[in-house]
Amino acid sequence: MNATEFYPLFLKSSGVVIDNRKLQKDNIFFAFSGDNFNAALFAESAVKEGALAVIVEDKKFENPDKNIFCVSSTLEFLQDLAKLHRSQIKIPIIGLTGSNGKTTTKELIHAVLSQKFNVQYTKGNLNNHIGVPLTLLSIKTEHDMAVIEMGANHQKEIAFLSELAQPDLGYITNFGKAHLEGFGGYEGVIKGKSELYDYLINQQKTIIVNNDDSIQNEKTQNYSHKITFGEESADYIFKSFNKDQKVGLQYREMSALSQLTGDYNFTNICAAVTLGLHFGVEISDIKKAVENYEPTNMRSQVVQKNGKTLVLDTYNANPSSMAASLSNFKDFGGSKTIIIGDMLELGDESESEHQAILNLASTYRYDQIITVGPIFFKANRNHQAFENTDALIDYLKKNKISSDNILLKASRGIALEKAAEFI
Known part of the structure; x- marks a missing residue:
């Protein structure tokens, strides 16, 4: 059994799942196996x-009469099927990667383009070697276009995902200090993320470029198939403004105030608006999409609770995004406390980067600085420190934070969002 032989059956299906608990009628179930589990045990029950x-991928579970097929690798078969499906899709596909802001930008792009088109897009954080194929296989005939988020923490991953997704347009949000350990330092991050540019240039596809980003400019300076945005010289010129700690965008006579906090979100909004304008979405609809988009995924999410303003940014953290969050939060009116957690996957630079963030935080004169996680715990000698979120929660149960504004920022592995209900 190969992907080409199987494809007609896929076209009759209602979708693909890798979790039998989410199985629906006429789904195709990919029974992944690992060191501690074998989903093929559920093959017969899935059919029932x-x-x-x-x-x-276990021969003893194969039963062609029940459409249970054995392949050498379920993962490779999933990827091959996705690549074959992609070759049949004739709609525009937008590829997206970057160190920070990928998911927010993806959701903004979807919000804007959905004003005019039926847009399929990466759900949640399904942006890796499994998630990208699943997203591609979810594209149906009724979809007009798709937005594919691509994540990576090593070299060659974006190159591989680009070959799978084969985007017609691509955008890199930025190059930051994320996954330094896997990429081999900051220069490795630039090289790894730029693999999307390599694909697009090789295929003569369109690149969306933030003209205010020197690295994006340098990497695309001799390339003609690009659409640019910026605050001065670009195809689409935008101006930023802030109101009530929210980020706004001005384009010609149109002003749109988002529900996002943080100046770093301005370029995320710009990218979405640029694509909306490029694909002919009405200005009034773009404004509506930007203003109505609500972050609900612990990314720059502003929550009012017990008379306090909480900024929840606990889905991911690296030195670049942490510094941007601290800089933005210092401008909030009223008293301010920050609760910051460890930044993971920084390798040999972990200790120095955590110390640099502590030094930066100290210059902003917050009312209180609280750190969570073993790396910050070791580096933090001048402020309150907890080795994990559970220890912080024990403290919060007995001690209330009096500040008007509280920022929670950490890598996902710290699970800092659990502390929000005790504030």
């Missing part, structure tokens, strides 16, 4: 529950 077909 309505699966159209099941893909396993």
Whole structure:
């Protein structure tokens, strides 16, 4: 069984799942296996529950009469099927990567383009070697275009995902100090993320460029198939403004005030508006999309609670995004406390980067600086420190933070969002 032989059956399916608990009628169930589990054990029950077909990599579970097929690798078969499906799709596909802001930008792009088109897009954080194929396979005939988020923490991953997604347009949000350990330092981050540019240039596809980003300019300076945005010289010129700690965008006579906090979100909004304008979305609809988009994913999410303003930014953190969050938060009116957690996957630079963030935070004169996680715990000698979120919660149960504004920022592994309900 290969992807080409299987493809007609896929076209009859209602979708692809890798979790049998989410199985729906006529789904195709990919039974992944690992060191501690073998989903092929559920192959027969999946068919009984309505699966159209099941893909396993254990020969003893194969049963072609029940559409249970064995392949050498469920992952590779999933990727091959996705690549084959992509080759049949004739709609525009937008590829997106970057160190910070990928998910927010993806959701903004979807919000803007959905004003005119039926847009499929990466759900949640399904942006890796499994998530990208799943997103591609979710594209149906009724979709007019798709937005594919691509994440990576090593060299060659974006190159591989680009070959799968084959984007017609691509955008890199920025190059920051994320996944330094896997990429081999900051220069490795630039090289790894730029693999999207390499693909687009090689295929003569369109690149969206933030003209105010010197690295994006340098990497695309001799390339003609690009659409630029910026605050001065660009195809689309935008101006930023702030009101009530929210980020706004001005384009010609149109002003749109988002529900996002942080100046770093301005370029995320710009990218979405640029694509909306490029694809002919009405200005009034773009304004509505930007203003109505609500972050609900612990990314720059502003929450009012017990008379306090909480900024929840606990889905991800690296030195670049942490510094940007601290800089933005210092401008909030009223008293301010920051609760910052460890930044993961920084390798040999971890200790120095955490110390640099502590030094930066100290210059902003917050009312209180609280750190969470073993790396900050070791570096933090002048402020309150907890080794983990549970220890912080124990403290918060007995001690209330009096500040008007509280920022929570950390890598996902710290699970700092659990502390929000005790503030």
